[in-house]
Amino acid sequence: MTSLGPALLSAALVTEVYGLGASLYGALRGRPRWTHSGRRAVYATAGLLTLAFAILEAAFLRSDFGVRMVAEHSSTTTPPFYRAAAPWSAQEGSLLLWVWLLSLWSSLVLFLTRRRLRELAGYAQAVLLGFAAFFTVLLIFLAKPFVLQHPAPMEGLGLNPLLRHPSMMIHPPMLYSGYTLFTVPFAFAVAALAARKLDAEWIRSTRRFALTAWLCLGFGVLLGARWSYAELGWGGYWGWDPVENASLMPWLTGTAFLHSIQVQEKRGALKVWNVSLVLATGVLAVLGTFLVRSGILDSIHAFGASTLGKPFLAFIAVISLGSAALVLSRLDQLRSQPRIDSLVSRETVFLLNNLVLVGLCFVIFWGTFFPLISEAVTGTKASVGPPWFDRYTTPLGLVLVLLSGVGPALAWGRTTASRLPRIFAAPLGAAALVLVALVAVGGIARKPLALVMFCSAAFAATSVAQEYWLGTRARRALTGEPAAVALLSLVRRNRRRYGGYLVHVGMVVLLVGVAASSSFQHVRDARLRPGQSARVGSYDVRYVRATSARSSEKVTLGAVLEVTQHGRHVATLRPSRGYYPSLDQAGLGRIGRFFKGDSTSELGMRAGLGRDIWTAIQPDLSSLEPYIARADRSFPDANPQLEGFLVTTVVARYLRDGPPAEFRLIVSPLVGWIWFGGSIVAGGALMCLWPRPRAVRIRRAARSTPGLAQPLGRPRPGEGETAGAANTIVARLADSQPSTGRGSGFSQGSSL
């Protein structure tokens, strides 16, 4: 069955090349039949790649060690859950996952837009198939997932223990989904430029894909941070590693794009900016993949000894130069749009937000690629660390939080100066209240940036809450609904808008967590014997006793820690370290291999919304080394039973002697807010993605067709006459207000 894999990949490449040609021919010559044929080639590619991926998955699940990749990344002792996730632990499998996901998303978007965007479809298909063909070529010639080996080994090397974490099943597919989904708006932007159809239709049709890409990439990044925090034994969640940065950059430009397209949809402005942003996002998504594959920068996430750097570089050069050439050649058509009328308007805030996001992206890009820049300029490679990144990203993050509170409160077009005090009274009051409360608590003023972040967060959260409240109040006044019903109706009918506000709240919560946990964290590395204590922050941690456990998979050595605060018991934690036996019996010894292979930390953690108490242990095995060495010398041919007995004896000695251990003890305030904020962001994004009620869809479609609005604005059977009339009135009010400057913005630019 696995021998079918290469044939399927070859068939996929032929289909992609045919589809690319047919799509381009159909688009350039205006032949819809060829364009349809190109679309069917996309569907066929998705089918072929699905089969190829299924065969690889089956090989992993069946432990078919005749496939080299399976033997190198799985074993019969690897649990089935992790065997299913093992394909993307390798270069070849992760590339196959990339192109498979790309083919699925491409098929989905082309199916959904099959009756629209006819003039763009051919070009967009060609771009999507071009991406797919590039990755399929890599899979056929440079990173082959279906290489067979004879004879097949009896056992595989197994999945690295550190990857045996539930996040392994979700984190990589989420990141790849984000990257591949961003190619969809990229492809349609290229198509719009190529076909000179530069209205907002391509944006409307691919907006959900851009938002889904943003959600998947953001969720993937957050999962990676959580995995690092909970599994990797250093207590951090972000290290400013080049590959981490590479995943953040397209997310930032994607965030900017999702804001600025609203300006184009509402005001017809920022066309050049929007199309440049989405093209940059597409290129940055490929750049992220390139950094992982090329090893061009020293990164903990880069594959070693990869040969994919040059092809990727060539591909990035082609899509970057092609994109730039397309934008420049269409500048005249892109420019002929209205300008922003007033500095005090929502679109101005969106523009500022875009500048900050793009500035943030540029800073991260500069810091990430600085080793290459410095080598080109000075001849020596130099790099910058987290303090450099923090110096720039912290103030820019603060500005973003403030803007996330200002933007929702301002109206499209213009907000008059006389309205500003009323709009911002409550948010400014909340910020002042937080300032006074935190200064009164004491200790926080020593960290002025954190203090500014907390006040800004209060400002932004209150501003959003005010928008919800004003909207609910207006709906209640018009419909007479109870408050809860009015709020639900309001959100249900304006999911994109209120979902967006919820995303703002989530980001604020998340950034408060980042500010608090990085500014007020207490870290202590201590070497303790049983009975000894160490103080971290206001907590005392006592090493009560050593622990051990043994399973067929690993030997676990750990500790029981008692945590107290001012003499009061807070928690009992059990950090441990699992030692997985190495297959290298000759080099490490029959017994030594049980203690010198890969090892992983199991944290002892008390997590909460207020603070996390985080502990990890590194047992000192030096006192056991003489016994292990003697056992290796005395029993070089020990059978499994004797091995087990000797390992148990060594472990018993560890427990009896109670040797010292290195502990990392961390108390982090509000770190839980990061994960909680991330969940709110995801909830808000899902709210935006959820389809609107049918009545609202019809009314909006009708409003875009003059003369049809009133008849179609009538209530549907079953809806109350009052509610329907009220909705129509409010919708008209909303449409008539954009440049009046009235209201805080709650009733503008959107129907209730």
Next chain:
Amino acid sequence: MDPGRRRKVRLAVMLSVAVLLASALVYTTFAAGSQAMRPSQLATSAVPGRSYQLSGTVVAGSVRHTGGPLAFRVRDRNGRTSVRVLYEGAVPEPFREGREVIVTVRRRGSVFVGEPDSLITKCPSKFTADERS
């Protein structure tokens, strides 16, 4: 002021601010950058007190941990020249002999002292087969 002139003034101000910020960015990056070096480069040209970003492979059999700082040697990825590193603080999970590491160090006599929390190792999903075995 007429709108056209006002737009030009705004553009000039924004461009000036952007140039200022970019200059600050460039200056601080070059001032704060740690030179990235391989062990063979570090052994011959490191200046005491200055920080360097050392990247290479942990030498097999060189890791010693006996109560004090962790001691190990790092060699070139494709070479034999190695330098001795003393490191205090938590060691990342994947740290092991034969694995690639990146650590910020300062020369002290014949050894290089790692800055706390600067030691990072290759993400386990990116090990190649020879590293695994």
